[in-house]
Amino acid sequence: MNATMLLEVDGLSKRFGGLQAVNQVGFGIEEGQIYGLIGPNGSGKTTVMNLLTGELPADSGTARLAGDNLIGRKPHEINRRRVARTFQLVRVLGGMSVRENVMLGRLYGAEPTGKGAAMQDAEQLIEEVGLGNLAEQPAGQLTYIDQKRLELARALATRPRLLLLDEWLAGLNPTELQVGMQLIESIRDRGVTVLMVEHVMHAIRRLCDRVVVMNAGNRIAEGLPEEVLADPEVVRAYLGEEEAADA
Ligand SMILES: Nc1ncnc2c1ncn2[C@@H]1O[C@H](COP(=O)(O)OP(=O)(O)OP(=O)(O)O)[C@@H](O)[C@H]1O
Secondary structure (H helix, E strand, O other): OOOEEEEEEEEEEEOOOOOEEEEEEEEEEEOOEEEEEEEOOOOEEEEHHHHHOOOOOEEEEEEOOEEEOOOOOHHHHHHHHEEOOOOOOOOOOOOOOOHHHHHHHOOOOOOOOOOHHHHHHHHHHHOOOOOOOOOEEEEHHHHHHHHHHHHHHHHHOOOOOOOEEEEOOOOHHHHHHHHHHHHHHEEEEEEEEEEEEEEOOHHHHHHOEEEEEEEHHHHHHHHHHHHOOOOOOHHHHHHHHHHHHHH
């Protein structure tokens, strides 16, 4: 195994009835980098994330985190192995405060701790994601964007080595987008490896060290962002989507 590889995915597959949503997908993620997972709508990106985090059982394949296969494990076991995620459709505990939501991440994450330390960490993370004045608010009363921020803080509270972001930048206005991109960079700078599913292409160009492209369940390209986005097969996959949308 390459010493710097954090995650090695091989032969990952998932079928939903007649649909091969993920077909023998493989890629590797180096520690300390930001990887993009891109592709047209319905190409299988979220399903890959669901397989990596145990939300869905895989039909076949492996995903080794520092050599330890995640496939076949439950979401909480995977989280304990220092993999955290955010969801495309945000999931926060609406009746609990922002602070309590983040504390739960710390209390039940990879490095469980006492309440005092959890609260201290939560305050810091809440500040970092830009929710500094909302710690007491019930999470359910936050705007959608703030709920995304909260979900990120809670994911970070679990102390991940690998953070999976599912369209975390979607829906942000241009100013929020700048702040969001800086936040992702700062997460990487503190040593967390990031795999992000994203449709915001200039964020992919700016943030990602490498990009994996999927189309119709298949991995069709992998490489540097500029290289991959100029690949005719990738361009064709996205054009196909536009044509389908126009029809
Ligand atoms: N639980 C499920 N049951 C049945 N079909 C599913 C399920 N989850 C996803 N699919 C289908 O699998 C395919 C891949 O979906 P997936 O959500 O992984 O794509 P995606 O690349 O993340 O798309 P998007 O960019 O729109 O979020 C789609 O055709 C989708 O309808």
